[in-house]
Amino acid sequence: GEEVAQTPKHLVRGEGQKAKLYCAPIKGHSYVFWYQQVLKNEFKFLISFQNENVFDETGMPKERFSAKCLPNSPCSLEIQATKLEDSAVYFCASSPGWGESGYEQYFGPGTRLTVT
């Protein structure tokens, strides 16, 4: 598609439950990025993929967070045993890499995760 799609729009989980978020990048974009935005503040980078391979995972809290981008499937971000501080909006972005106009990431509408 021509837009990054994210599901669900909202997700509510009790503390300790698992949360799974999905992202379909723009067709033809090789790179996918996950960000966490808490309280409309800065975007914290979590992880990026080049096709189905992890590209950069330096922002990922690995003990509870995991992510995948498998061929012919939406990418996913999974949080095991959610904590209150995981409440945030999770944005997925995709990019074709560098182009004639420079560099741009295209963001999805986000998934608002509320942990109660």
Next chain:
Amino acid sequence: GQSLEQPSEVTAVEGAIVQINCTYQTSGFYGLSWYQQHDGGAPTFLSYNALDGLEETGRFSSFLSRSDSYGYLLLQELQMKDSASYFCAVLSGGYQKVTFGIGTKLQVIP
């Protein structure tokens, strides 16, 4: 590591011009981007500067000085719909790593 500084809030009058500054510290700098985010919405790309100078796109312009590690976003003929948060973001390293600033909340008043 990377760090960016930009003002947290700016208020400007409809029809006026506003400049939002951004200073950064980073290694492996490739370029400076600006994104707009309306309340509850997704960030949308505004501009990307890799070289020194001014890039103009309609009412919006973006400037970069690599030697000063400084850039700004200039919004002209402000409209009420320009009320949003504006994030500067540095592209650095070899992994398309984009580091965002804290965002500047712009309020346009009549």
